[in-house]
Amino acid sequence: MSIDTKRYKDRLKKDSPNVNIIPLLDVIFTIMIFLLVVLSQQSTDTPDNYSEDQISAKPVSSSGDSEYYLLPLDGLQHVTVNGVDYSDDIRDGSIAVHTRVMDEGQIVMDSSTGTITIQAPEDLQDVAVKAPQV
Numbered sequence: 001m002s003i004d005t006k007r008y009k010d011r012l013k014k015d016s017p018n019v020n021i022i023p024l025l026d027v028i029f030t031i032m033i034f035l036l037v038v039l040s041q042q043s044t045d046t047p048d049n050y051s052e053d054q055i056s057a058k059p060v061s062s063s064g065d066s067e068y069y070l071l072p073l074d075g076l077q078h079v080t081v082n083g084v085d086y087s088d089d090i091r092d093g094s095i096a097v098h099t100r101v102m103d104e105g106q107i108v109m110d111s112s113t114g115t116i117t118i119q120a121p122e123d124l125q126d127v128a129v130k131a132p133q134v
Contacts, residue, residue, distance in 0.1 A: 068096035070132055071107070077114035081128045089131040096132045100124055 072094035
């Protein structure tokens with residue numbers, strides 16, 4: 001029995017190749033969506049429309065020099081300064097903190113327990129916090 005190569009070659013010449021274009025379109029659309037998302041993102045390195053006060057994390061007073069800053073915390077229940085409880089000074093979930101305490105001390109806020117722990121310089125312990133003016 002011999003192999004009929006002539007008939008096989010003729011059959012290959014008659015068959016047209018089948019190109020499935022669906023996977024090609026999927027890849028093109030995926031690349032296009034990726035590029036649109038990446039190119040639409042804005043850089044946060046140099047904010048153009050923010051002032052220096054808005055970039056800083058330190059709160060500022062717009063009504064002049066303030067001796068105390070309002071420190072709000074959702075669900076605030078306990079405030080301690082150098083281990084002394086000042087929870088009676090809490091008003092509407094916030095406490096007023098002296099500016100020097102914010103600069104020279106350490107403030108730890110824990111929203112899960114509703115506590116603010118403040119380590120203030122010894123000379124400011126009595127005036128470190130007060131009830132906010134309503």
